[in-house]
Amino acid sequence: MIEIDHVVKRFGDFTAVDDAHFSIAQGEFFSMLGPSGCGKTTTLRMIAGFEQPTSGAIRLDGADVSRVAPNRRDVNTVFQQYALFPHMNVYDNVAFGPRSKKLDKATIAKRVPEILDIVRLADFAGRRPAQLSGGQQQRVALARALVNLPKALLLDEPLGALDLKLRHAMQFELKRIQREVGITFVYVTHDQEEALTMSDRIAVMSDGRVEQIGTPAEIYDTPATVFVAGFIGQANLWPATVTSRRGDSAELTALGVAGLRATCHVDGVDANASAVLMVRPERVSISATEPTGDIQRVCGTVTDLTFQGPIVRLALTAADGSTIIANVDPDADLPMLRPGDMVWAFWSTDAACVLPTQPQVPSSIRSTQEN
């Protein structure tokens, strides 16, 4: 539905977006996630029409819109600080779009109250933006952008200005509204939790490049790069040397232990190559005695214990001096641990991922992740 076809955007010498290539399906809640300066907002602004790609094309329902002015594109934007018209009341703000599109008065008089109902602002039609709370302004911005029934709604960090509690409430609200109107949402955020909670699929971006595209579970469980593993959630990342690889599984040496096995979903990890082993802290278990079974185990010395409410965070030092972080259940049947104790850390084989050392993104990854 929206196709980003090898899009590059340069500002002078600076490459803001470097060969972005993916497509967004009809009705999808699609997020672009990354730290500031990663190119996510620039990509969104190119879809909206405020920026033009240096090369490549942006297609909306098959038609190339790369050079089409923003007021002639069938997409609408919810801006970061809402950008509501301060001299108009809520009704006129929402009616601005349909009036600009010269819809007949009867349609406007019917559609504006409808959309105000959806965002639950029917009683505030006569108010000015300055007389509304942040959350209400947010919903006016949403209504104003939705009233034109665009092919896609573009949201640029729309919850960034709200406090934490309101942000959580609005996340549910956004999902509800999206289900209700069935419009494609393209959502830009730097907040990984927000992206994981709401999205059907996420594109993780860094330095202008798309690092990985996938469902929240795919991105979390099988990150394609070290950057993605580190940016989303917490991750143990250890240097490793691959000894052999067969299909999706690899054998390697890491943490001073040879013969560890792990899964591998990406190219660029070959025998005798250096790589990175990733295990999420909550997948690491602790045992005082050597565990058995089809698991991977490493011996380590306890260096630190931190009680964090629902979990206990444990830091171990492995034979090669690397740190192993384990988030364990405080109710787990653990011996009384003290710094200096020797314990076993273990995890199931499919909890471990091998990733290429360099944050390189061969095009093959992108095309397999894209669908």
Place this chain on the structure above:
Amino acid sequence: MNSSASLHKLGRFALWFWAGLGLLFLFTPILVTIVFSFNEPAGKYNYIWNKFSLAAWADPFKYPELSEALIFSLKVAVVVTIIATILGTLMGVAMVKYHFKAKGLVGAILILPLTMPEVVLGFSILTLFVSINWSRGFITIVIAQVMFSVSYVATTVRARIRGFDWRLEEAALDLGASSWRTFTRVTLPLIAPGVVAAALLTFALSLDDFIITYLNSGLDNTFPIQIWNMKRSRIPVQINVFSTALLLLSVLTAVLVVVQGQRRARKMAGMTI
């Protein structure tokens, strides 16, 4: 305790006293102008108080050359205000909104007419008109006045719209509005206070200007030039009458603008412009 209270009282008194003196210094000439519009001078010159009379107010258009000059001045002021406000506003908006190569240079050139002696400005544009052989009159006065008024408008508008949220324009375009609709429905209403202030300033400057206008007026006389011309033969009370009327008009406009501005500010409380 008691002495500190009386000291405080004394301080307040001193403040009001000096402030009053300052205001008196500023407004005495204006007061004199108003008072002398009710004078019936002994001779041709309205310089010395003789006796109270409403004669000049009853017959303000007694001297056709004076009335004609005033009407001419108003015509010039209206045309200059319209042209300079449009050009200056666009310039001011461009200076805030866009980043272009010669921006610093344009900014410097824009300030130049405000800092240059009027006689230099007036004489240089006169030289231009003479060299291209244009006869001086209404058109040359308008051109000369627009030349310096544009700077006032551009600087006023520029100062007022700093901090304007340009994403509002993007939002309007995004919602399907044309560039024209975006300007007329979003940008202009929001920058209107600055534009109105600039227009009023231009109107006053145009009515008031003497040196540049005098140098480029040819045979046409504006109100100030007419007063200058008449002063050799007479200073009629009608000059004070017109001046007082103009003063009242400008005070009234200023009050209206302030009241309107406050109403607007209340409505849009919280927005920044």
